[in-house]
Amino acid sequence: MTGEAIVAAYVFILAIFVGFEVVSKVPSTLHTPLMSGANAIHGIVIVGAMLVASAIGGSFGTVLGFLAVMLGTANVVGGFVVTDRMLAMFKQRPVRKKE
Amino acid sequence: MTVETLIPIAYLIAAVTFILGLKGLSSPTTAVQGNRIAATGMLIAVIATFFAADVKGGVPVILAGIAVGGVAGFAGARMVKMTAMPQMVALFNGAGGGAAALVAILEFARQRDAGVLEFGASLATLLALIIGAVSFSGSAVAFGKLQGLITPKAFRYSGQQLVTGGIAAATALLSLVLLGGAIAGSFAVEPMLLITVIALLALVFGVALVMPIGGADMPVVISLLNAYTGLAVAMAGFTLNNQLLIVAGTLVGASGTILTRLMSKAMNRSLGNVLFGAFGAATTAGAAAATASDDGRSIRSIGPEDAAILLSYAQNVIVVPGYGLAVAQAQHSVRELADLLESKGINVKYAIHPVAGRMPGHMNVLLAEANVPYDKLFDMDQINPEFQRADVALVIGANDVTNPAARSNPGSPIYGMPILDVDKAQNIIVIKRSMKPGFAGIDNDLYLDPKTAMLFGDAKDAVGKVVQELKKTA
Numbered sequence: 001m002t003g004e005a006i007v008a009a010y011v012f013i014l015a016i017f018v019g020f021e022v023v024s025k026v027p028s029t030l031h032t033p034l035m036s037g038a039n040a041i042h043g044i045v046i047v048g049a050m051l052v053a054s055a056i057g058g059s060f061g062t063v064l065g066f067l068a069v070m071l072g073t074a075n076v077v078g079g080f081v082v083t084d085r086m087l088a089m090f091k092q093r094p095v096r097k098k099e
Numbered sequence: 100m101t102v103e104t105l106i107p108i109a110y111l112i113a114a115v116t117f118i119l120g121l122k123g124l125s126s127p128t129t130a131v132q133g134n135r136i137a138a139t140g141m142l143i144a145v146i147a148t149f150f151a152a153d154v155k156g157g158v159p160v161i162l163a164g165i166a167v168g169g170v171a172g173f174a175g176a177r178m179v180k181m182t183a184m185p186q187m188v189a190l191f192n193g194a195g196g197g198a199a200a201l202v203a204i205l206e207f208a209r210q211r212d213a214g215v216l217e218f219g220a221s222l223a224t225l226l227a228l229i230i231g232a233v234s235f236s237g238s239a240v241a242f243g244k245l246q247g248l249i250t251p252k253a254f255r256y257s258g259q260q261l262v263t264g265g266i267a268a269a270t271a272l273l274s275l276v277l278l279g280g281a282i283a284g285s286f287a288v289e290p291m292l293l294i295t296v297i298a299l300l301a302l303v304f305g306v307a308l309v310m311p312i313g314g315a316d317m318p319v320v321i322s323l324l325n326a327y328t329g330l331a332v333a334m335a336g337f338t339l340n341n342q343l344l345i346v347a348g349t350l351v352g353a354s355g356t357i358l359t360r361l362m363s364k365a366m367n368r369s370l371g372n373v374l375f376g377a378f379g380a381a382t383t384a385g386a387a388a389a390t391a392s393d394d395g396r397s398i399r400s401i402g403p404e405d406a407a408i409l410l411s412y413a414q415n416v417i418v419v420p421g422y423g424l425a426v427a428q429a430q431h432s433v434r435e436l437a438d439l440l441e442s443k444g445i446n447v448k449y450a451i452h453p454v455a456g457r458m459p460g461h462m463n464v465l466l467a468e469a470n471v472p473y474d475k476l477f478d479m480d481q482i483n484p485e486f487q488r489a490d491v492a493l494v495i496g497a498n499d500v501t502n503p504a505a506r507s508n509p510g511s512p513i514y515g516m517p518i519l520d521v522d523k524a525q526n527i528i529v530i531k532r533s534m535k536p537g538f539a540g541i542d543n544d545l546y547l548d549p550k551t552a553m554l555f556g557d558a559k560d561a562v563g564k565v566v567q568e569l570k571k572t573a
Contacts, residue, residue, distance in 0.1 A: 005219060008337055008345055015333075015346045018118060019353025026125045031358060031459035035322055036188050037124045037134050038354050041117050042195050042329045044141065044347035046165075048202045048339055050148045053164070054157025055209040062160055068201035069164025070171075075195035076145075078172030080138040082187055083124075085176065086464055087131045 033086045040079025046072030102150045109147030110343035116140025117347050182425045185458050186245035189238045189321045196234030199331035203228035206338050207294050221281040223337035229301045231331035234324045236305030241321050244314050251314025263307040270300045316373050318458040319362045326355025401552040406528050407568030413490035415446045420462050421455050423496015427558035430469035436566050450482040450519050452500035483520045492524035496558045502543045527551040530561045
């Protein structure tokens with residue numbers, strides 16, 4: 001294994017443990033927003049899409065690159081905005097007075 | 100120091116924001132900030148990537164992709180109704196999976212052109228491609244099922260497992276051929292052709308994986324596919340040797356796996372049971388058992404006046420909201436009803452089943468939108484002992500989560516799923532559009548209980564009428 005690959009493997013393994021730890025104590029009320037927030041975070045694939053968008057060029061490569069960036073962006077933007085909308089409903093609001 | 104050397108630092112900052120973001124999302128008080136912190140990190144990572152050497156020639160394509168995807172994502176996320184959130188999450192998840200698969204294809208093509216198609220990188224790329232493609236097509240099917248574009252029922256045919264297994268085996272076989280070629284350094288078949296066929300097979304496999312799963316299980320499936328996409332992104336990170344993709348993808352893969360397990364646990368079923376399981380197969384037995392128990396008992400239908408009287412003489416009322424409430428957008432009417440009852444000194448509580456609606460927390464979100472105070476919402480375990488003290492259990496558009504067959508009928512497909520003990524209440528009012536069975540596709544014995552009164556109608560409509568009747572008597 002090359003040095004780069006072993007570093008990547010370390011990062012991978014450690015991130016698994018962090019992922020388990022970070023979400024293991026979540027109230028069930030937040031399961032849906034959490035899923036949606038995590039969904040937005042894997043939108044980081046947009047960075048990968050940007051890096052390979054012009055990797056092979058040509059019309060085929062350009063179309064694929066465009067699609068990859070487009071899908072990645074939709075994942076990021078849609079994911080964060082939907083999560084924010086869900087969470088807006090959890091904000092503390094002053095209790096309405098009863099007449 | 101050039102700008103490019105700063106990119107890894109920007110990535111490191113982004114990775115930290117993702118961890119902080121997920122941690123923030125784990126608590127109600129910090130969730131909003133958590134989400135925004137992660138979004139900020141994402142923005143930093145994207146801006147930094149524009150300075151990467153590999154990006155230079157692709158800026159116009161990238162900007163076009165960001166413009167189109169950004170507008171589509173933003174518009175979709177803003178316009179979707181809160182009831183349609185689950186399928187929206189499925190759609191965005193599928194987009195991420197598709198992006199990961201496309202990144203893998205582009206990387207394959209680049210490596211082949213550069214003549215560096217070697218085993219380690221090929222394995223990661225292949226996994227990114229296959230998992231991403233499965234997540235893409237699987238999410239599309241999940242979206243279609245929840246949106247009602249495809250039948251939400253479990254789709255099964257004889258020999259199904261054989262066909263699905265065959266697709267998986269073919270994918271694995273072709274993958275081995277490709278990896279063998281990468282090791283040997285020469286290919287019997289053009290590698291890009293192999294990759295195309297593998298991608299198509301993976302897409303078909305994603306469809307075959309989700310089609311046999313019933314609509315009631317879709318939240319678990321979406322959560323699982325969410326974890327898949329995370330894993331696909333992590334694999335793409337290995338291919339591109341990009342630590343940020345590895346960290347973010349793995350975080351989502353790990354947290355998504357935990358979340359998926361929590362969800363199937365809430366239904367008292369193992370993940371394997373959801374994926375390969377009982378719902379579709381056992382339905383016939385359950386249906387037969389339900390018909391057999393139809394021994395002459397009939398349902399009792401009441402009007403809004405009767406319901407209002409029943410409620411106004413109660414001491415303790417427990418509201419059981421379900422998907423019907425979400426569909427009808429009845430949360431505000433329900434809150435009005437509760438306010439009215441409380442002004443008469445009646446004790447009102449809400450019983451939230453872990454999988455009420457279409458996703459865990461779905462009901463909490465809707466009720467919070469209607470300003471229902473947190474301390475009125477109770478989890479299943481907290482509220483179940485209280486049903487026997489409740490004078491009225493008001494079931495609004497909930498079905499399967501109240502079905503006593505889950506406790507008593509081993510032949511029922513939902514046998515063993517923890518339910519709300521609604522049938523222990525003194526009186527039960529069920530607001531429901533029709534006698535149509537719930538998402539699991541089975542009949543509910545609760546409706547035949549002599550204590551149960553059915554108030555037929557759209558949830559919002561029916562609750563509104565009850566409110567009017569209550570105001571008259573006030």
